[in-house]
Amino acid sequence: MKALMCHAFGPISDLRLEQAPDPLPGPGQVVVRVRACSLNFPDALIVQGRYQVKPALPFSPGAEFAGVVESLGEGVRHVRVGDAVVAFAGHGGLAERCVLDAARLLPLPAGMDFAQGAAFVLTYGTALHALRRIAELREGQTLLVLGAAGGVGLAAVEVGKALGARVIAAASSASRLELAARHGADAGIDYATQDLRQRVLELSEGRGADVVLDPVGGPYAEKALRATAWRGSYLVVGFAAGEIPRMPLNLVLLQERRLLGVYWGEALQREPVAHLRDMEQLVAWFSEGRLRPPITERVGLDAALDALQRMAARGVMGKVVVELGA
Ligand SMILES: NC(=O)c1ccc[n+]([C@@H]2O[C@H](COP(=O)([O-])OP(=O)(O)OC[C@H]3O[C@@H](n4cnc5c(N)ncnc54)[C@H](OP(=O)(O)O)[C@@H]3O)[C@@H](O)[C@H]2O)c1
Structure with a gap:
Protein backbone atom coordinates (compact mmCIF):
# COMPACT_ATOMS: atom_id res chain seq x y z
CA MET A 1 0.00 0.00 0.00
CA LYS A 2 0.98 3.65 -0.43
CA ALA A 3 1.81 5.42 2.84
CA LEU A 4 3.46 8.62 4.04
CA MET A 5 6.10 7.20 6.39
CA CYS A 6 8.15 8.57 9.26
CA HIS A 7 11.35 6.50 9.78
CA ALA A 8 12.99 8.78 12.37
CA PHE A 9 11.76 11.70 14.50
CA GLY A 10 12.97 14.90 12.84
CA PRO A 11 11.99 17.54 10.28
CA ILE A 12 8.61 17.10 8.56
CA SER A 13 10.46 17.23 5.21
CA ASP A 14 12.04 13.83 6.04
CA LEU A 15 8.67 12.07 5.65
CA ARG A 16 8.60 9.77 2.60
CA LEU A 17 5.70 8.69 0.39
CA GLU A 18 6.48 5.02 -0.31
CA GLN A 19 5.16 1.47 -0.59
CA ALA A 20 4.65 -0.15 2.81
CA PRO A 21 3.46 -3.66 3.70
CA ASP A 22 -0.31 -4.09 4.04
CA PRO A 23 -1.18 -4.37 7.76
CA LEU A 24 -2.89 -7.44 9.26
CA PRO A 25 -5.34 -7.25 12.18
CA GLY A 26 -4.33 -8.82 15.51
CA PRO A 27 -6.86 -9.89 18.18
CA GLY A 28 -9.33 -7.07 18.87
CA GLN A 29 -8.09 -5.10 15.88
CA VAL A 30 -9.47 -4.12 12.49
CA VAL A 31 -7.94 -2.97 9.22
CA VAL A 32 -9.63 0.11 7.75
CA ARG A 33 -9.30 1.17 4.11
CA VAL A 34 -8.73 4.88 4.65
CA ARG A 35 -10.86 7.15 2.44
CA ALA A 36 -10.08 10.52 4.06
CA CYS A 37 -7.70 11.69 6.78
CA SER A 38 -7.72 15.23 8.19
CA LEU A 39 -4.62 17.01 9.38
CA ASN A 40 -4.26 18.22 12.95
CA PHE A 41 -1.42 20.23 14.46
CA PRO A 42 -0.35 17.30 16.69
CA ASP A 43 0.41 15.27 13.49
CA ALA A 44 3.20 17.76 12.75
CA LEU A 45 4.47 17.64 16.35
CA ILE A 46 4.45 13.81 16.50
CA VAL A 47 6.74 13.30 13.48
CA GLN A 48 9.18 15.83 14.93
CA GLY A 49 9.27 13.97 18.26
CA ARG A 50 7.84 17.08 19.95
CA TYR A 51 4.57 15.49 21.17
CA GLN A 52 3.79 13.71 24.45
CA VAL A 53 3.01 10.50 22.50
CA LYS A 54 5.82 8.86 20.48
CA PRO A 55 4.66 5.96 18.24
CA ALA A 56 7.02 3.05 17.50
CA LEU A 57 9.04 3.69 14.32
CA PRO A 58 8.39 3.49 11.42
CA PHE A 59 4.83 4.83 11.33
CA SER A 60 2.47 7.00 9.28
CA PRO A 61 1.14 10.18 10.87
CA GLY A 62 -2.57 11.02 10.63
CA ALA A 63 -4.51 10.88 13.89
CA GLU A 64 -8.10 10.85 12.64
CA PHE A 65 -9.67 9.46 9.51
CA ALA A 66 -12.75 7.88 7.97
CA GLY A 67 -12.96 4.79 5.79
CA VAL A 68 -14.36 1.30 5.36
CA VAL A 69 -13.63 -1.76 7.51
CA GLU A 70 -11.72 -4.25 5.36
CA SER A 71 -10.82 -7.10 7.75
CA LEU A 72 -11.36 -8.10 11.38
CA GLY A 73 -9.07 -9.68 13.96
CA GLU A 74 -10.15 -12.35 16.41
CA GLY A 75 -12.86 -11.35 18.89
CA VAL A 76 -14.11 -8.22 17.12
CA ARG A 77 -17.90 -8.14 17.40
CA HIS A 78 -19.23 -4.58 17.20
CA VAL A 79 -18.16 -3.80 13.60
CA ARG A 80 -18.41 -5.76 10.34
CA VAL A 81 -16.46 -5.84 7.11
CA GLY A 82 -17.85 -3.11 4.82
CA ASP A 83 -18.95 -0.78 7.66
CA ALA A 84 -18.22 2.91 7.08
CA VAL A 85 -16.44 4.24 10.17
CA VAL A 86 -14.64 7.21 11.69
CA ALA A 87 -11.53 6.58 13.74
CA PHE A 88 -9.33 8.39 16.21
CA ALA A 89 -6.17 6.28 16.03
CA GLY A 90 -3.50 8.78 17.13
CA HIS A 91 -1.47 8.00 14.00
CA GLY A 92 -1.59 5.78 10.89
CA GLY A 93 -4.23 7.61 8.79
CA LEU A 94 -1.95 8.94 6.03
CA ALA A 95 -1.80 5.52 4.41
CA GLU A 96 -4.16 3.51 2.24
CA ARG A 97 -4.80 1.10 5.12
CA CYS A 98 -4.55 1.42 8.90
CA VAL A 99 -4.69 -1.25 11.60
CA LEU A 100 -6.11 -0.16 14.94
CA ASP A 101 -8.04 -1.34 18.00
CA ALA A 102 -11.71 -1.81 17.15
CA ALA A 103 -12.61 0.22 20.27
CA ARG A 104 -11.30 3.34 18.53
CA LEU A 105 -13.96 3.20 15.80
CA LEU A 106 -17.38 4.79 15.64
CA PRO A 107 -19.92 4.35 12.84
CA LEU A 108 -19.75 7.13 10.22
CA PRO A 109 -22.71 9.30 11.29
CA ALA A 110 -25.70 9.49 8.94
CA GLY A 111 -25.47 12.36 6.49
CA MET A 112 -21.69 12.70 6.85
CA ASP A 113 -19.33 11.96 3.95
CA PHE A 114 -15.85 10.52 4.49
CA ALA A 115 -14.16 13.94 4.40
CA GLN A 116 -16.53 15.39 7.02
CA GLY A 117 -16.16 12.24 9.15
CA ALA A 118 -12.39 12.61 9.03
CA ALA A 119 -12.65 16.22 10.22
CA PHE A 120 -15.02 15.70 13.14
CA VAL A 121 -13.96 13.63 16.14
CA LEU A 122 -10.75 15.28 17.36
CA THR A 123 -11.48 18.99 17.02
CA GLU A 266 -6.05 11.21 27.71
CA ALA A 267 -9.56 12.00 29.01
CA LEU A 268 -11.18 9.79 26.39
CA GLN A 269 -9.05 6.82 27.53
CA ARG A 270 -9.90 7.45 31.18
CA GLU A 271 -13.58 8.30 30.64
CA PRO A 272 -14.78 6.43 27.53
CA VAL A 273 -18.46 6.66 28.46
CA ALA A 274 -18.30 10.44 28.79
CA HIS A 275 -16.55 10.55 25.40
CA LEU A 276 -19.36 8.53 23.78
CA ARG A 277 -21.94 10.89 25.28
CA ASP A 278 -20.03 13.87 23.87
CA MET A 279 -19.98 12.19 20.45
CA GLU A 280 -23.75 11.62 20.60
CA GLN A 281 -24.26 15.31 21.37
CA LEU A 282 -21.93 16.39 18.56
CA VAL A 283 -23.58 14.09 16.01
CA ALA A 284 -27.01 15.45 17.04
CA TRP A 285 -25.79 19.03 16.54
CA PHE A 286 -24.30 18.02 13.18
CA SER A 287 -27.60 16.55 12.02
CA GLU A 288 -29.37 19.77 13.09
CA GLY A 289 -26.92 21.75 10.91
CA ARG A 290 -25.31 23.47 13.91
CA LEU A 291 -21.84 22.03 13.26
CA ARG A 292 -20.25 22.32 9.82
CA PRO A 293 -16.77 20.73 9.60
CA PRO A 294 -14.72 23.60 8.12
CA ILE A 295 -13.00 21.80 5.24
CA THR A 296 -10.97 24.43 3.39
CA GLU A 297 -8.69 22.18 1.29
CA ARG A 298 -8.89 18.66 -0.17
CA VAL A 299 -5.59 17.19 -1.35
CA GLY A 300 -4.25 13.80 -2.42
CA LEU A 301 -1.77 11.71 -0.43
CA ASP A 302 1.06 13.02 -2.63
CA ALA A 303 0.35 16.57 -1.36
CA ALA A 304 -0.03 15.63 2.33
CA LEU A 305 3.61 16.38 3.20
CA ASP A 306 3.36 19.90 1.76
CA ALA A 307 0.08 20.52 3.61
CA LEU A 308 1.57 19.30 6.90
CA GLN A 309 4.50 21.68 6.47
CA ARG A 310 2.17 24.60 5.76
CA MET A 311 0.09 23.72 8.81
CA ALA A 312 3.17 23.78 11.05
CA ALA A 313 4.12 27.18 9.58
CA ARG A 314 0.74 28.90 10.21
CA GLY A 315 -0.15 28.54 6.53
CA VAL A 316 -3.58 26.84 6.62
CA MET A 317 -7.05 27.72 7.86
CA GLY A 318 -9.83 25.38 8.97
CA LYS A 319 -9.35 21.70 8.19
CA VAL A 320 -7.20 20.21 5.42
CA VAL A 321 -8.47 16.79 4.35
CA VAL A 322 -6.30 14.25 2.53
CA GLU A 323 -8.51 12.10 0.28
CA LEU A 324 -7.31 8.63 -0.64
CA GLY A 325 -9.82 7.51 -3.29
CA ALA A 326 -11.94 4.37 -3.39
N1 LIG B 1 -5.30 19.69 24.69
C1 LIG B 1 -5.93 18.94 23.84
O1 LIG B 1 -6.66 18.03 24.22
C2 LIG B 1 -5.72 19.19 22.38
C3 LIG B 1 -6.49 18.52 21.40
C4 LIG B 1 -6.29 18.85 20.06
C5 LIG B 1 -5.33 19.81 19.69
N2 LIG B 1 -4.59 20.41 20.67
C6 LIG B 1 -3.60 21.44 20.37
O2 LIG B 1 -4.29 22.58 19.90
C7 LIG B 1 -3.43 23.35 19.06
C8 LIG B 1 -4.16 23.69 17.79
O3 LIG B 1 -4.36 22.52 17.01
P1 LIG B 1 -5.11 22.63 15.61
O4 LIG B 1 -5.13 21.27 15.03
O5 LIG B 1 -6.37 23.39 15.77
O6 LIG B 1 -4.06 23.55 14.79
P2 LIG B 1 -4.29 24.56 13.59
O7 LIG B 1 -5.53 24.19 12.84
O8 LIG B 1 -3.00 24.62 12.85
O9 LIG B 1 -4.57 25.95 14.31
C9 LIG B 1 -3.59 26.54 15.11
C10 LIG B 1 -3.73 28.04 15.06
O10 LIG B 1 -2.67 28.56 15.86
C11 LIG B 1 -2.32 29.84 15.39
N3 LIG B 1 -0.87 30.03 15.42
C12 LIG B 1 -0.23 31.04 16.05
N4 LIG B 1 1.09 30.93 15.90
C13 LIG B 1 1.32 29.85 15.13
C14 LIG B 1 2.49 29.25 14.63
N5 LIG B 1 3.72 29.76 14.89
N6 LIG B 1 2.38 28.14 13.89
C15 LIG B 1 1.17 27.61 13.64
N7 LIG B 1 -0.01 28.13 14.10
C16 LIG B 1 0.07 29.26 14.85
C17 LIG B 1 -2.89 29.97 13.97
O11 LIG B 1 -3.89 31.00 14.02
P3 LIG B 1 -3.54 32.55 13.87
O12 LIG B 1 -2.60 32.71 12.70
O13 LIG B 1 -4.86 33.15 13.66
O14 LIG B 1 -2.87 32.94 15.17
C18 LIG B 1 -3.55 28.64 13.68
O15 LIG B 1 -4.79 28.80 13.00
C19 LIG B 1 -2.17 22.51 18.87
O16 LIG B 1 -1.16 22.99 19.75
C20 LIG B 1 -2.60 21.11 19.27
O17 LIG B 1 -1.52 20.33 19.73
C21 LIG B 1 -4.78 20.12 21.99
Whole structure:
Protein backbone atom coordinates (compact mmCIF):
# COMPACT_ATOMS: atom_id res chain seq x y z
CA MET A 1 0.00 0.00 0.00
CA LYS A 2 0.98 3.65 -0.43
CA ALA A 3 1.81 5.42 2.84
CA LEU A 4 3.46 8.62 4.04
CA MET A 5 6.10 7.20 6.39
CA CYS A 6 8.15 8.57 9.26
CA HIS A 7 11.35 6.50 9.78
CA ALA A 8 12.99 8.78 12.37
CA PHE A 9 11.76 11.70 14.50
CA GLY A 10 12.97 14.90 12.84
CA PRO A 11 11.99 17.54 10.28
CA ILE A 12 8.61 17.10 8.56
CA SER A 13 10.46 17.23 5.21
CA ASP A 14 12.04 13.83 6.04
CA LEU A 15 8.67 12.07 5.65
CA ARG A 16 8.60 9.77 2.60
CA LEU A 17 5.70 8.69 0.39
CA GLU A 18 6.48 5.02 -0.31
CA GLN A 19 5.16 1.47 -0.59
CA ALA A 20 4.65 -0.15 2.81
CA PRO A 21 3.46 -3.66 3.70
CA ASP A 22 -0.31 -4.09 4.04
CA PRO A 23 -1.18 -4.37 7.76
CA LEU A 24 -2.89 -7.44 9.26
CA PRO A 25 -5.34 -7.25 12.18
CA GLY A 26 -4.33 -8.82 15.51
CA PRO A 27 -6.86 -9.89 18.18
CA GLY A 28 -9.33 -7.07 18.87
CA GLN A 29 -8.09 -5.10 15.88
CA VAL A 30 -9.47 -4.12 12.49
CA VAL A 31 -7.94 -2.97 9.22
CA VAL A 32 -9.63 0.11 7.75
CA ARG A 33 -9.30 1.17 4.11
CA VAL A 34 -8.73 4.88 4.65
CA ARG A 35 -10.86 7.15 2.44
CA ALA A 36 -10.08 10.52 4.06
CA CYS A 37 -7.70 11.69 6.78
CA SER A 38 -7.72 15.23 8.19
CA LEU A 39 -4.62 17.01 9.38
CA ASN A 40 -4.26 18.22 12.95
CA PHE A 41 -1.42 20.23 14.46
CA PRO A 42 -0.35 17.30 16.69
CA ASP A 43 0.41 15.27 13.49
CA ALA A 44 3.20 17.76 12.75
CA LEU A 45 4.47 17.64 16.35
CA ILE A 46 4.45 13.81 16.50
CA VAL A 47 6.74 13.30 13.48
CA GLN A 48 9.18 15.83 14.93
CA GLY A 49 9.27 13.97 18.26
CA ARG A 50 7.84 17.08 19.95
CA TYR A 51 4.57 15.49 21.17
CA GLN A 52 3.79 13.71 24.45
CA VAL A 53 3.01 10.50 22.50
CA LYS A 54 5.82 8.86 20.48
CA PRO A 55 4.66 5.96 18.24
CA ALA A 56 7.02 3.05 17.50
CA LEU A 57 9.04 3.69 14.32
CA PRO A 58 8.39 3.49 11.42
CA PHE A 59 4.83 4.83 11.33
CA SER A 60 2.47 7.00 9.28
CA PRO A 61 1.14 10.18 10.87
CA GLY A 62 -2.57 11.02 10.63
CA ALA A 63 -4.51 10.88 13.89
CA GLU A 64 -8.10 10.85 12.64
CA PHE A 65 -9.67 9.46 9.51
CA ALA A 66 -12.75 7.88 7.97
CA GLY A 67 -12.96 4.79 5.79
CA VAL A 68 -14.36 1.30 5.36
CA VAL A 69 -13.63 -1.76 7.51
CA GLU A 70 -11.72 -4.25 5.36
CA SER A 71 -10.82 -7.10 7.75
CA LEU A 72 -11.36 -8.10 11.38
CA GLY A 73 -9.07 -9.68 13.96
CA GLU A 74 -10.15 -12.35 16.41
CA GLY A 75 -12.86 -11.35 18.89
CA VAL A 76 -14.11 -8.22 17.12
CA ARG A 77 -17.90 -8.14 17.40
CA HIS A 78 -19.23 -4.58 17.20
CA VAL A 79 -18.16 -3.80 13.60
CA ARG A 80 -18.41 -5.76 10.34
CA VAL A 81 -16.46 -5.84 7.11
CA GLY A 82 -17.85 -3.11 4.82
CA ASP A 83 -18.95 -0.78 7.66
CA ALA A 84 -18.22 2.91 7.08
CA VAL A 85 -16.44 4.24 10.17
CA VAL A 86 -14.64 7.21 11.69
CA ALA A 87 -11.53 6.58 13.74
CA PHE A 88 -9.33 8.39 16.21
CA ALA A 89 -6.17 6.28 16.03
CA GLY A 90 -3.50 8.78 17.13
CA HIS A 91 -1.47 8.00 14.00
CA GLY A 92 -1.59 5.78 10.89
CA GLY A 93 -4.23 7.61 8.79
CA LEU A 94 -1.95 8.94 6.03
CA ALA A 95 -1.80 5.52 4.41
CA GLU A 96 -4.16 3.51 2.24
CA ARG A 97 -4.80 1.10 5.12
CA CYS A 98 -4.55 1.42 8.90
CA VAL A 99 -4.69 -1.25 11.60
CA LEU A 100 -6.11 -0.16 14.94
CA ASP A 101 -8.04 -1.34 18.00
CA ALA A 102 -11.71 -1.81 17.15
CA ALA A 103 -12.61 0.22 20.27
CA ARG A 104 -11.30 3.34 18.53
CA LEU A 105 -13.96 3.20 15.80
CA LEU A 106 -17.38 4.79 15.64
CA PRO A 107 -19.92 4.35 12.84
CA LEU A 108 -19.75 7.13 10.22
CA PRO A 109 -22.71 9.30 11.29
CA ALA A 110 -25.70 9.49 8.94
CA GLY A 111 -25.47 12.36 6.49
CA MET A 112 -21.69 12.70 6.85
CA ASP A 113 -19.33 11.96 3.95
CA PHE A 114 -15.85 10.52 4.49
CA ALA A 115 -14.16 13.94 4.40
CA GLN A 116 -16.53 15.39 7.02
CA GLY A 117 -16.16 12.24 9.15
CA ALA A 118 -12.39 12.61 9.03
CA ALA A 119 -12.65 16.22 10.22
CA PHE A 120 -15.02 15.70 13.14
CA VAL A 121 -13.96 13.63 16.14
CA LEU A 122 -10.75 15.28 17.36
CA THR A 123 -11.48 18.99 17.02
CA TYR A 124 -15.16 18.93 18.01
CA GLY A 125 -14.45 16.34 20.70
CA THR A 126 -11.75 18.59 22.18
CA ALA A 127 -13.95 21.68 21.99
CA LEU A 128 -16.97 20.09 23.70
CA HIS A 129 -14.84 18.38 26.37
CA ALA A 130 -13.04 21.66 27.11
CA LEU A 131 -16.04 23.99 27.08
CA ARG A 132 -18.75 21.86 28.69
CA ARG A 133 -16.95 19.42 31.00
CA ILE A 134 -13.86 21.40 32.00
CA ALA A 135 -15.01 25.06 31.89
CA GLU A 136 -18.76 24.45 32.40
CA LEU A 137 -19.56 27.18 29.88
CA ARG A 138 -23.14 28.38 30.31
CA GLU A 139 -25.71 30.03 28.08
CA GLY A 140 -25.26 33.79 27.88
CA GLN A 141 -21.59 33.74 28.92
CA THR A 142 -18.84 35.30 26.82
CA LEU A 143 -16.32 32.92 25.26
CA LEU A 144 -13.02 34.11 23.77
CA VAL A 145 -11.40 31.68 21.29
CA LEU A 146 -7.76 32.20 20.25
CA GLY A 147 -6.56 30.79 16.92
CA ALA A 148 -10.23 30.92 15.99
CA ALA A 149 -9.67 30.01 12.31
CA GLY A 150 -7.69 26.87 13.15
CA GLY A 151 -9.16 23.38 13.48
CA VAL A 152 -9.74 23.40 17.24
CA GLY A 153 -10.54 27.14 17.12
CA LEU A 154 -13.38 26.87 14.60
CA ALA A 155 -14.80 23.85 16.39
CA ALA A 156 -14.78 25.87 19.63
CA VAL A 157 -16.58 28.75 17.91
CA GLU A 158 -19.36 26.42 16.72
CA VAL A 159 -19.60 24.43 19.98
CA GLY A 160 -19.60 27.69 21.97
CA LYS A 161 -22.54 28.94 19.92
CA ALA A 162 -24.34 25.59 20.29
CA LEU A 163 -23.93 25.92 24.10
CA GLY A 164 -25.52 29.39 23.92
CA ALA A 165 -22.45 31.55 24.51
CA ARG A 166 -21.53 34.85 22.91
CA VAL A 167 -18.33 34.07 20.99
CA ILE A 168 -15.44 36.46 20.38
CA ALA A 169 -12.98 35.09 17.81
CA ALA A 170 -9.32 36.14 17.90
CA ALA A 171 -7.00 35.40 14.96
CA SER A 172 -4.12 36.89 13.00
CA SER A 173 -5.80 38.32 9.88
CA ALA A 174 -9.04 39.70 8.47
CA SER A 175 -9.58 36.62 6.27
CA ARG A 176 -9.21 34.33 9.29
CA LEU A 177 -11.74 36.39 11.23
CA GLU A 178 -14.15 36.28 8.26
CA LEU A 179 -13.94 32.48 8.30
CA ALA A 180 -14.66 32.45 12.06
CA ALA A 181 -17.63 34.79 11.50
CA ARG A 182 -18.99 32.43 8.80
CA HIS A 183 -18.90 29.69 11.46
CA GLY A 184 -20.87 31.79 13.92
CA ALA A 185 -18.49 34.11 15.81
CA ASP A 186 -20.31 37.21 17.07
CA ALA A 187 -17.24 39.47 17.09
CA GLY A 188 -13.62 39.33 16.00
CA ILE A 189 -10.25 40.63 17.19
CA ASP A 190 -7.17 40.70 14.95
CA TYR A 191 -4.49 40.05 17.58
CA ALA A 192 -1.73 40.80 15.09
CA THR A 193 -2.78 44.46 14.94
CA GLN A 194 -5.12 45.07 17.91
CA ASP A 195 -4.63 45.03 21.68
CA LEU A 196 -6.27 41.73 22.67
CA ARG A 197 -7.06 42.60 26.30
CA GLN A 198 -8.34 46.09 25.50
CA ARG A 199 -10.63 44.84 22.71
CA VAL A 200 -12.05 42.00 24.86
CA LEU A 201 -12.87 44.49 27.63
CA GLU A 202 -14.54 46.82 25.10
CA LEU A 203 -16.59 43.93 23.70
CA SER A 204 -17.71 42.73 27.16
CA GLU A 205 -18.69 45.98 28.92
CA GLY A 206 -15.44 45.93 30.87
CA ARG A 207 -15.99 42.47 32.41
CA GLY A 208 -13.66 40.34 30.32
CA ALA A 209 -14.36 36.88 28.90
CA ASP A 210 -16.03 34.30 31.17
CA VAL A 211 -14.16 31.51 29.38
CA VAL A 212 -11.00 31.70 27.25
CA LEU A 213 -10.02 28.74 25.05
CA ASP A 214 -6.34 28.96 24.09
CA PRO A 215 -4.86 26.46 21.59
CA VAL A 216 -2.09 28.93 20.60
CA GLY A 217 -0.08 30.02 23.67
CA GLY A 218 3.04 32.07 22.85
CA PRO A 219 2.76 35.85 23.04
CA TYR A 220 -1.06 35.90 23.30
CA ALA A 221 -1.44 33.77 26.40
CA GLU A 222 -0.74 36.36 29.11
CA LYS A 223 -2.83 38.98 27.30
CA ALA A 224 -5.70 36.50 27.12
CA LEU A 225 -5.39 35.64 30.82
CA ARG A 226 -5.51 39.35 31.62
CA ALA A 227 -8.69 39.55 29.48
CA THR A 228 -10.38 36.80 31.56
CA ALA A 229 -13.25 37.96 33.81
CA TRP A 230 -13.48 37.79 37.62
CA ARG A 231 -13.79 34.03 38.39
CA GLY A 232 -13.53 33.32 34.68
CA SER A 233 -11.82 30.22 33.29
CA TYR A 234 -8.74 30.09 31.09
CA LEU A 235 -8.36 26.79 29.20
CA VAL A 236 -4.82 25.66 28.35
CA VAL A 237 -5.37 23.63 25.17
CA GLY A 238 -2.19 23.87 23.13
CA PHE A 239 0.90 25.77 22.07
CA ALA A 240 0.66 26.16 18.28
CA ALA A 241 2.82 29.29 18.51
CA GLY A 242 5.66 27.06 19.73
CA GLU A 243 6.53 28.73 23.01
CA ILE A 244 5.04 27.29 26.22
CA PRO A 245 4.01 30.42 28.14
CA ARG A 246 4.90 31.10 31.78
CA MET A 247 2.20 32.94 33.68
CA PRO A 248 2.49 35.33 36.66
CA LEU A 249 0.20 33.62 39.21
CA ASN A 250 -0.85 36.94 40.74
CA LEU A 251 -3.08 37.26 37.65
CA VAL A 252 -4.91 34.16 38.85
CA LEU A 253 -5.14 35.25 42.49
CA LEU A 254 -6.26 38.85 41.97
CA GLN A 255 -9.35 37.99 39.92
CA GLU A 256 -10.03 34.50 41.36
CA ARG A 257 -9.49 33.15 37.84
CA ARG A 258 -9.37 29.41 37.12
CA LEU A 259 -6.45 28.12 35.11
CA LEU A 260 -7.59 24.78 33.63
CA GLY A 261 -5.73 22.13 31.64
CA VAL A 262 -7.36 20.21 28.78
CA TYR A 263 -6.06 16.85 27.50
CA TRP A 264 -8.83 15.31 25.41
CA GLY A 265 -6.79 12.34 24.14
CA GLU A 266 -6.05 11.21 27.71
CA ALA A 267 -9.56 12.00 29.01
CA LEU A 268 -11.18 9.79 26.39
CA GLN A 269 -9.05 6.82 27.53
CA ARG A 270 -9.90 7.45 31.18
CA GLU A 271 -13.58 8.30 30.64
CA PRO A 272 -14.78 6.43 27.53
CA VAL A 273 -18.46 6.66 28.46
CA ALA A 274 -18.30 10.44 28.79
CA HIS A 275 -16.55 10.55 25.40
CA LEU A 276 -19.36 8.53 23.78
CA ARG A 277 -21.94 10.89 25.28
CA ASP A 278 -20.03 13.87 23.87
CA MET A 279 -19.98 12.19 20.45
CA GLU A 280 -23.75 11.62 20.60
CA GLN A 281 -24.26 15.31 21.37
CA LEU A 282 -21.93 16.39 18.56
CA VAL A 283 -23.58 14.09 16.01
CA ALA A 284 -27.01 15.45 17.04
CA TRP A 285 -25.79 19.03 16.54
CA PHE A 286 -24.30 18.02 13.18
CA SER A 287 -27.60 16.55 12.02
CA GLU A 288 -29.37 19.77 13.09
CA GLY A 289 -26.92 21.75 10.91
CA ARG A 290 -25.31 23.47 13.91
CA LEU A 291 -21.84 22.03 13.26
CA ARG A 292 -20.25 22.32 9.82
CA PRO A 293 -16.77 20.73 9.60
CA PRO A 294 -14.72 23.60 8.12
CA ILE A 295 -13.00 21.80 5.24
CA THR A 296 -10.97 24.43 3.39
CA GLU A 297 -8.69 22.18 1.29
CA ARG A 298 -8.89 18.66 -0.17
CA VAL A 299 -5.59 17.19 -1.35
CA GLY A 300 -4.25 13.80 -2.42
CA LEU A 301 -1.77 11.71 -0.43
CA ASP A 302 1.06 13.02 -2.63
CA ALA A 303 0.35 16.57 -1.36
CA ALA A 304 -0.03 15.63 2.33
CA LEU A 305 3.61 16.38 3.20
CA ASP A 306 3.36 19.90 1.76
CA ALA A 307 0.08 20.52 3.61
CA LEU A 308 1.57 19.30 6.90
CA GLN A 309 4.50 21.68 6.47
CA ARG A 310 2.17 24.60 5.76
CA MET A 311 0.09 23.72 8.81
CA ALA A 312 3.17 23.78 11.05
CA ALA A 313 4.12 27.18 9.58
CA ARG A 314 0.74 28.90 10.21
CA GLY A 315 -0.15 28.54 6.53
CA VAL A 316 -3.58 26.84 6.62
CA MET A 317 -7.05 27.72 7.86
CA GLY A 318 -9.83 25.38 8.97
CA LYS A 319 -9.35 21.70 8.19
CA VAL A 320 -7.20 20.21 5.42
CA VAL A 321 -8.47 16.79 4.35
CA VAL A 322 -6.30 14.25 2.53
CA GLU A 323 -8.51 12.10 0.28
CA LEU A 324 -7.31 8.63 -0.64
CA GLY A 325 -9.82 7.51 -3.29
CA ALA A 326 -11.94 4.37 -3.39
N1 LIG B 1 -5.30 19.69 24.69
C1 LIG B 1 -5.93 18.94 23.84
O1 LIG B 1 -6.66 18.03 24.22
C2 LIG B 1 -5.72 19.19 22.38
C3 LIG B 1 -6.49 18.52 21.40
C4 LIG B 1 -6.29 18.85 20.06
C5 LIG B 1 -5.33 19.81 19.69
N2 LIG B 1 -4.59 20.41 20.67
C6 LIG B 1 -3.60 21.44 20.37
O2 LIG B 1 -4.29 22.58 19.90
C7 LIG B 1 -3.43 23.35 19.06
C8 LIG B 1 -4.16 23.69 17.79
O3 LIG B 1 -4.36 22.52 17.01
P1 LIG B 1 -5.11 22.63 15.61
O4 LIG B 1 -5.13 21.27 15.03
O5 LIG B 1 -6.37 23.39 15.77
O6 LIG B 1 -4.06 23.55 14.79
P2 LIG B 1 -4.29 24.56 13.59
O7 LIG B 1 -5.53 24.19 12.84
O8 LIG B 1 -3.00 24.62 12.85
O9 LIG B 1 -4.57 25.95 14.31
C9 LIG B 1 -3.59 26.54 15.11
C10 LIG B 1 -3.73 28.04 15.06
O10 LIG B 1 -2.67 28.56 15.86
C11 LIG B 1 -2.32 29.84 15.39
N3 LIG B 1 -0.87 30.03 15.42
C12 LIG B 1 -0.23 31.04 16.05
N4 LIG B 1 1.09 30.93 15.90
C13 LIG B 1 1.32 29.85 15.13
C14 LIG B 1 2.49 29.25 14.63
N5 LIG B 1 3.72 29.76 14.89
N6 LIG B 1 2.38 28.14 13.89
C15 LIG B 1 1.17 27.61 13.64
N7 LIG B 1 -0.01 28.13 14.10
C16 LIG B 1 0.07 29.26 14.85
C17 LIG B 1 -2.89 29.97 13.97
O11 LIG B 1 -3.89 31.00 14.02
P3 LIG B 1 -3.54 32.55 13.87
O12 LIG B 1 -2.60 32.71 12.70
O13 LIG B 1 -4.86 33.15 13.66
O14 LIG B 1 -2.87 32.94 15.17
C18 LIG B 1 -3.55 28.64 13.68
O15 LIG B 1 -4.79 28.80 13.00
C19 LIG B 1 -2.17 22.51 18.87
O16 LIG B 1 -1.16 22.99 19.75
C20 LIG B 1 -2.60 21.11 19.27
O17 LIG B 1 -1.52 20.33 19.73
C21 LIG B 1 -4.78 20.12 21.99
